[in-house]
Amino acid sequence: MFEGFGQNKRRKINTESAAEAEHNKPWVEKYRPKKLDDVAAQDHVVNVLKKTLSSANLPHMLFYGPPGTGKTSTILALTKELFGPELMKTRVLELNASDERGISIVREKVKNFARLTVSKPSKHDLENYLCPPYKIIILDEADSMTADAQSALRRTMETYSTVTRFCLICNYVTRIIDPLASRCSKFRFKSLDSSNALQRLKYVAEEEGVKVKAGSLETILDISAGDLRRAITLLQSASKNIGYSGEDEVSKELVEELAAVVPESSIKQIVELVATRDFNKISEYIQEFTRNGWSAASVVSQLHDYYIKSSEYDTAFKNKVSIILFDTDSKLTNGTNEHIQLLNMLIKISQV
Numbered sequence: 001m002f003e004g005f006g007q008n009k010r011r012k013i014n015t016e017s018a019a020e021a022e023h024n025k026p027w028v029e030k031y032r033p034k035k036l037d038d039v040a041a042q043d044h045v046v047n048v049l050k051k052t053l054s055s056a057n058l059p060h061m062l063f064y065g066p067p068g069t070g071k072t073s074t075i076l077a078l079t080k081e082l083f084g085p086e087l088m089k090t091r092v093l094e095l096n097a098s099d100e101r102g103i104s105i106v107r108e109k110v111k112n113f114a115r116l117t118v119s120k121p122s123k124h125d126l127e128n129y130l131c132p133p134y135k136i137i138i139l140d141e142a143d144s145m146t147a148d149a150q151s152a153l154r155r156t157m158e159t160y161s162t163v164t165r166f167c168l169i170c171n172y173v174t175r176i177i178d179p180l181a182s183r184c185s186k187f188r189f190k191s192l193d194s195s196n197a198l199q200r201l202k203y204v205a206e207e208e209g210v211k212v213k214a215g216s217l218e219t220i221l222d223i224s225a226g227d228l229r230r231a232i233t234l235l236q237s238a239s240k241n242i243g244y245s246g247e248d249e250v251s252k253e254l255v256e257e258l259a260a261v262v263p264e265s266s267i268k269q270i271v272e273l274v275a276t277r278d279f280n281k282i283s284e285y286i287q288e289f290t291r292n293g294w295s296a297a298s299v300v301s302q303l304h305d306y307y308i309k310s311s312e313y314d315t316a317f318k319n320k321v322s323i324i325l326f327d328t329d330s331k332l333t334n335g336t337n338e339h340i341q342l343l344n345m346l347i348k349i350s351q352v
Contacts, residue, residue, distance in 0.1 A: 027236045028229050031204050033077045039070050040228070041196035045187045049078055053130065058082075060157060060166045062181060064173040065189030068227030071169045074189075075138055082136075083121075084129040090119040094138040106152040110137060114160040135164045142168040143175035150177045157183055191226025194218070204232055210239045211249040219252045223259045234259060262298050267306055270299070270346065277350045286343050296338035300329045300345070320352045 033039045036046050036053075045063075052058050063071040076094075083091050093113045095105070114137060121131040139145070145153075157166050157180075168184060170176060192200075201217045204210075217235075224231035237258050238250040247254065256263070266289070273282050290296070304325050308318055328345040332338065 027204060027208070027232050031200075031207070031232065033070070033073045035081055036074070036077050039074050039077060040200050041192045042070055042074065042189055045074060045189065048187070049074070053078070053081060058132065058134070058136075058165050060161070060184040061168070062173070062176065062184035062186045063167065063169045063189060064171065064176075064186065066191050066226060067171055068224070068229035068231075069189040069191060070228070071189050072138075072140055075136075075167045075169065079136055079138075082130050082132060084125050084131075087119070087121050087125050087129070087131060091135045092138065093135070094140065096140045102146055103148045103152050106149045106156065110139075110153070111156050113137060114156055114164040116163075118163055133163070136167060137164060138167045138169065140169045141171070143170035143172045147177060150180050154179050154183070192228050193226075194221055197221050197224075197226070197228050197231060200228060201231055201235060204235060205250075208236075208239065210235070211242075213249045213251045216250045216252050216255055219255050223255065223261060260295050260298055262294050262302055266294070267299070267302050270303070271306065274346050274350045279347065282346050282350065283343060286339065286346065290339045290342065296342045297329065297332050299342060300325050300332065317352060321349055324348045324352075 036049060039046050061075070063075065065071060079088055079092050093110075095110070113135065116135070118133050118135060121129075125131050139153075142150075153166075157164075166184070168176065168180070173181065173186070198217055198221060201220065205212050205217070216238075220231050220234050220238075224234060234255065235250070238255050241254060241258065242248060242250060269285070270289075273285055276282075304322065307313060307321050307325075313321075324345055328341050331341050
């Protein structure tokens with residue numbers, strides 16, 4: 001009797017933890033598309049893949065495009081529709097950039113999975129899913145693989161093509177060697193347009209019961225620049241900060257603060273200081289500015305938008321300023337000192 005009580009108690013705890021795990025999932029995972037119809041804004045890719053679903057004859061694939069546009073979500077949704085959740089465990093191998101991706105992994109892990117015979121589907125899977133006679137290997141962020149590893153992958157793709165299909169996912173298609181790219185059907189994922197992304201964000205906000213002020217979702221989309229993953233994560237962060245900020249709705253100001261966007265008033269003040277051409281004033285302001293923790297990369301991006309969109313400046317001025325901004329951005333990316341680069345940039349602009 002005591003043992004029975006103990007088993008029941010354990011069972012109850014496990015059920016609660018599973019429910020909590022689902023509830024506590026990051027929203028990006030919670031609202032990841034479960035089927036191809038749920039994938040937003042990539043109509044051309046989805047339509048082509050749906051046609052391959054009808055015949056179950058899938059080629060090797062290469063998905064490329066900016067981050068957060070649905071590349072990984074699309075292939076995972078496709079595999080779920082092909083195999084179902086149970087058969088996926090034995091038919092799909094997913095390797096991410098966090099895994100070791102040198103030539104040894106291609107020769108061992110990838111090759112060993114590719115040469116395995118295809119597992120037999122259950123009666124339930126056969127009735128509900130297509131269950132084609134091959135496995136799928138997903139290599140996420142394949143552009144981070146070494147050239148030797150990509151070369152070793154060529155032969156593996158050819159040798160085991162009867163029982164294995166490959167899906168390479170990358171941000172930069174130019175980093176995939178030509179012999180590998182030519183063996184795959186290419187699918188380009190474009191940045192999400194505002195209407196599709198806004199619709200998805202509204203859906204997530206409604207499902208989570210998040211109150212949002214007018215214009216806040218548009219601000220999130222502007223900041224995320226077509227990256228839906230970043231947009232959903234920013235919305236989740238803003239929703240968690242509502243209580244702490246003393247507000248009951250997600251506001252534009254809260255979103256900008258969380259995203260480390262420099263206030264417009266500060267950008268205008270920087271522009272005004274640059275116009276004075278006073279080195280001492282610029283130096284004093286930038287010292288205080290960097291002490292407050294603002295990102296130099298954000299300043300570069302926002303100054304670029306300000307100068308280029310402004311009608312106050314002629315084309316020659318905009319061209320010269322753009323070159324200075326691009327040079328500064330490159331140096332910041334390479335890890336140089338933010339304070340020095342910011343000061344150097346503003347002094348150069350003041351001399352244009």
